Amino acid sequence: MKKIKISILACSLFLSLGCEKVLEEHPQSQIVPSFFNSPAGVLGGIAGVYNEIRGQWGTEGFSSEMQAGTDEFIQGASSGGGPVHTFNGLNATNFGSAWATSFTSINTLNGVLKFGQNIEMPEATKKQYLAQAKFLRAFWYFYLVQTWGDVPLHTEFITVPSQSAKRDPAAEVYKLIIQDLTEAAAALPDKPTAPFLGKAATKSTALFFLSKAYLTRGWLTNSQADFAEAAKISTDIIANKGAYGLDLWQDFGDAFVPANDNGKETMFVSDHSSDPKFGYYSVGGGASGGAAQNLTPWFTNWNYPNNSGINSFINASGVLVNSGTSGMIRDSYYGRPYQRIRPNSVKQTSGENVGKNYFLDQAFVKRDIDSRYANTFYSVYIANTTVNNSATSSNNKRGIAYTLQIGVDTSVWLPDYEVPGAPQFVGSRPFKGIVAPPSLWKADLYPAIKKFMDPSRGSNFNDPSTRPVVITRFAEVYLVGAEAYLQAGDKVKAAELLNVLRQRAAYRKTNTAAQNTAAAEAMKITANDVTVDFILDERSRELFGEWMRYQDLVRTKSLVRRVKAWNTEAAANVKDFHALRPIPQSQIDRTVEGPKFPQNPGY
Secondary structure, eight states, X not given: OXXXXXXXXXXXXXXXXXHXXXXXXXXXXXXXXXXXXXXXXXXXXXXXXXXXXXXXXXXXXHHHHHHTTXXXXXXXTTSOOOHHHHOTTOOTTSOOTTHHHHHHHHHHHHHHHHHHTTSOSXXXXXXXXXHHHHHHHHHHHHHHHHHHSSBOOOOSOOOSOOSOOOOBOHHHHHHHHHHHHHHHHHHSOSSOBTTBOTTOOOHHHHHHHHHHHHXXXXXXXXXXXXXXXXXXXXXXXXXXXXXXXXXOOSSGGGGGSGGGTTXXXXXXXXXXXXXXXXXXXXXXXXXXXXXXXXXXXXXXXXXXXXXXXXXXEXXXXXXXXXXXXXXOOOOTTTOOOOOSEEEOXXXXXXXXXXXXXXXXXXXXXXXXXXXXXXXXBOOEEEOOSOEEEOTTSTTOXXXXXXXXXXXXXXXXXXXXXXXXXXXXXETXXXXXXXXXXXXXXXXXXXXXXXXXXXXXXXXXXXXXXOSOEEEEETHHHHHHHHHHHHHHTOHXXXXXXXXXXXXXXXXXXXSOHHHHHHHHHHHOOOGGXXXXXXXXXXXXXXXXXXXXXXXXXXXXXXXXXXXXXXXXXXXXXXXXGGGSOOOOHHHHHHOOSSSOOOOOTTO
């Protein structure tokens, strides 16, 4: 939390108290109850936990764990392979980047809650500090229980090393989550107040996660009461959006303008900063995947500097072959090409969806009127380097010479439909750059997600992004509410909430008022259209790439069905037991006293 004015040392003391350290019996002398004997110590504990969120959301491994192997994503050319994409060999040694982090944070928060209530400070300040701690403890436990099911439930501050551990029932974990969020919502302010500025937790944030927790538990237990409560809370948040300073942008794309990162549609973020006093990276030094840095803009980028040769051609196998001088060089605007994951545009070769792909034929099927496709993905790359192409250049089939001009000519066009004459022609007209329609997309050439891009990184475009990672947007309140109403049996209300987002998506600044009105009408759905699958598709359209797809599929008991229906890479291996992830082997190996720590079934 860059707005919190507190020494980074205070935060770092808490980062050393991890589950692994305790189990290894290396107690940290700095982590003692006396640390919480002042308001600054309590605040330091909360700041340290916010910092731990930064170490997961927006980082490489965690982002893959939350999204890879779903209906939305398949592997990019530089995915490195790996079981998280295909479920082939997924086990206790190759999953669980945030397991120890979660328990580190929970133990810190337990210290805040135990000792913070006795600190002498203004009651209003104390109330907010304790509410922040309850929210954050629920936040981490919600992640844990969705990922692993039964997990150790700790509500006391641990200071004595132990080599024993047990798993508590998920039902008990949900009780704590709901209690913490209910109490946090009652005490947090409607809008951010010092020292928790920016987009730290507020009343509406706690209420949103409370509604989502009720919804998720409702799916587990088929509880109509939970669905009804989730629906009610979502509706209440929307009804009181003015008091909370929340609203949807008129244009879907405005939600992702960097200047709006902390705007009215944003509810909760993981902050990042270029301020050197926070020590997260050296400006101009580049970055790597293992650090607590926002690398989100890179993951879905194809290798545009190496695969945009202006004389690229289709070989005998129908594959686009890179040829000629590249029409692009790496820059900040288009981002660093990581190629870890890519939109799932592979056509199904069997089953009910044979010949179709999830990306274009299911999720973004109304691209002509739904602006979310155009606002989420790059389709045009404007030349950022000058290229002279002679008529006699190898594989130049245009028969003309020309110059590709910086900032004027299109170097790569990725239309969402087939274009005759591609890659060098549009019909019979020569195209200066290359045209790559869906039939030519492959592991190193595909539409990249643009809504997270950060062109502000300055001289070194390999530096990490300093944009906050937006964990929750107001738009998801409507989606959670719609899902809850559907499960509660009110499809009319579910459709009403979905239509708010769908009609917002119809708006384009380039349209006339009449065109926007007509588009909004064309996007409307009725109660009969609302199904679980429709809501999952709608979540793709609205939230593509926003770190929750795996949880969406697991929550709705749709993982195996949807992966088998749409993801050719993972279909053969995904099983019902993959709804829970493998407990990290380090946790199992270090539990040497008392009963063994049980692994999840199937691993």
